[in-house]
Amino acid sequence: MDKIVNLCKRRGIVFPSAEIYGGFRSTYDYGPIGVLMLRNVKDAWWRTMVQMRTDVLGLDASILSPPAVWEASGHLANFTDPLVDCTNCKQRFREDHLDDVMVCPSCGARGSFTEARQFNLMFKTHAGPLEESAAVAYLRPETAQGMFINFANVLNTSRKKPPFGIAQVGKSFRNEITPGNFVFRTREFEQMELEFFVPPDEAATWYEYWCTERFDWYVRHGIAREKLRLRAHDADELSHYSSGTSDVEFLFPWGWGELEGIANRGNYDLTQHATHSGADLSYFDQESKTRYVPHVIEPAAGATRSMMAFLIAAYDEEEVKGETRTVLRLHHRIAPYKVAVLPLSKKAPLTELSREVLADLQPLWMADYDETQAIGRRYRRQDEIGTPYCVTVDFDSLEDRAVTVRERDSMTQERVGLDRLVGYLAERLR
Numbered sequence: 197m198d199k200i201v202n203l204c205k206r207r208g209i210v211f212p213s214a215e216i217y218g219g220f221r222s223t224y225d226y227g228p229i230g231v232l233m234l235r236n237v238k239d240a241w242w243r244t245m246v247q248m249r250t251d252v253l254g255l256d257a258s259i260l261s262p263p264a265v266w267e268a269s270g271h272l273a274n275f276t277d278p279l280v281d282c283t284n285c286k287q288r289f290r291e292d293h294l295d296d297v298m299v300c301p302s303c304g305a306r307g308s309f310t311e312a313r314q315f316n317l318m319f320k321t322h323a324g325p326l327e328e329s330a331a332v333a334y335l336r337p338e339t340a341q342g343m344f345i346n347f348a349n350v351l352n353t354s355r356k357k358p359p360f361g362i363a364q365v366g367k368s369f370r371n372e373i374t375p376g377n378f379v380f381r382t383r384e385f386e387q388m389e390l391e392f393f394v395p396p397d398e399a400a401t402w403y404e405y406w407c408t409e410r411f412d413w414y415v416r417h418g419i420a421r422e423k424l425r426l427r428a429h430d431a432d433e434l435s436h437y438s439s440g441t442s443d444v445e446f447l448f449p450w451g452w453g454e455l456e457g458i459a460n461r462g463n464y465d466l467t468q469h470a471t472h473s474g475a476d477l478s479y480f481d482q483e484s485k486t487r488y489v490p491h492v493i494e495p496a497a498g499a500t501r502s503m504m505a506f507l508i509a510a511y512d513e514e515e516v517k518g519e520t521r522t523v524l525r526l527h528h529r530i531a532p533y534k535v536a537v538l539p540l541s542k543k544a545p546l547t548e549l550s551r552e553v554l555a556d557l558q559p560l561w562m563a564d565y566d567e568t569q570a571i572g573r574r575y576r577r578q579d580e581i582g583t584p585y586c587v588t589v590d591f592d593s594l595e596d597r598a599v600t601v602r603e604r605d606s607m608t609q610e611r612v613g614l615d616r617l618v619g620y621l622a623e624r625l626r
């Protein structure tokens with residue numbers, strides 16, 4: 197973990213937030229490389245879940261929401277974690293995260309915990325200038341409710357019918373009792389959620405479908421199968437309305453941790469909002485002439501948490517000619533830059549041609565440009581941030597109109613004519 201955190205700081209992937217003021221616990225800023233990678237994680241998800249399907253539509257709902265939404269969803273009453281304090285060392289813990297409820301993991305004291313208190317995780321704020329109760333608003337602790345409260349809007353404005361889904365990517369906020377493990381658990385984070393609305397008798401089949409589909413998504417984007425598992429919740433872990441929940445878990449350096457939860461939520465959400473708002477959230481199926489409240493299958497993933505998993509899974513060190521090479525073996529879709537253009541020398545004819553090459557690539561891919569230091573060191577810099585291809589422009593390039601393309605993982609090099617370069621890369625970055 198230290199190596200990952202170090203790399204993140206050194207290469208501008210993730211910085212502690214408000215660092216010049218001493219930092220602000222558990223908040224992070226995504227630097228020039230990190231922002232590219234995080235966007236790529238979200239784009240890869242959107243591509244699979246929205247772009248490549250005909251049965252899912254997108255949404256971008258507001259972060260601020262009135263108490264009525266959270267009253268109906270059950271979050272005001274139930275979105276709580278059990279909080280205990282150690283009376284000896286004053287540390288605070290989530291009771292359900294303790295290995296032994298009798299022993300403080302910080303100071304080792306026995307029986308020193310206070311009674312558990314239920315602590316609501318929602319951030320409360322005020323909309324408008326008056327801090328009165330009528331103006332209370334909450335920062336959403338999940339993006340899901342945006343899809344439920346817009347169910348009728350989307351249904352009435354699109355030509356979809358169940359089974360169909362609404363997808364959203366965006367920030368969520370939870371006042372976590374024990375944030376930590378770098379960006380694994382933070383108070384402000386990003387989620388990628390799908391609410392998939394289905395006829396009640398199809399719920400079990402779609403639940404299985406999404407469990408498999410979501411597990412495979414991580415594998416297809418470069419995480420080894422052995423580092424992932426799909427863990428079905430035990431009956432006592434399930435919420436009262438859920439008939440099945442499975443987590444996609446990743447083997448983090450400290451153990452298995454959840455990347456995504458896939459839940460068969462029944463018709464709980466739409467029924468709750470229909471009852472509380474008075475809106476009709478049922479669906480009338482013209483073919484069977486039946487009316488029903490759709491059931492929901494929810495694959496809910498964390499973008500920031502997944503990005504961390506992709507980073508850890510890709511991190512590798514190897515011996516090359518007596519030196520340690522650090523390389524991020526990222527899937528090209530997740531890699532911050534797809535290609536880097538590196539002139540062999542800073543001399544004018546080479547940099548001019550290099551700029552021309554760069555101008556050809558930039559409209560298609562995020563392309564880095566670096567003309568400082570020895571070429572070997574520049575390759576290492578690109579390896580460290582996972583750039584799949586380096587294009588080197590040398591003195592021969594001026595004559596033969598060709599460049600050397602170096603592949604990150606194998607470090608093999610190939611001479612490619614400039615007229616073929618875009619096609620060559622496009623084939624490999626598809």
Ligand code: ATP
Nearest residue numbers: 372380381382385387454455456457496497498501
């Ligand atoms: P946990 O048990 O770890 O608190 P959860 O089961 O409450 O998580 P969900 O409500 O299912 O999480 O949220 C869906 C996804 O959102 C999680 O799988 C995770 O990837 C992400 N997520 C949830 N809370 C956080 C957080 N505090 N920081 C970063 N990502 C989070």
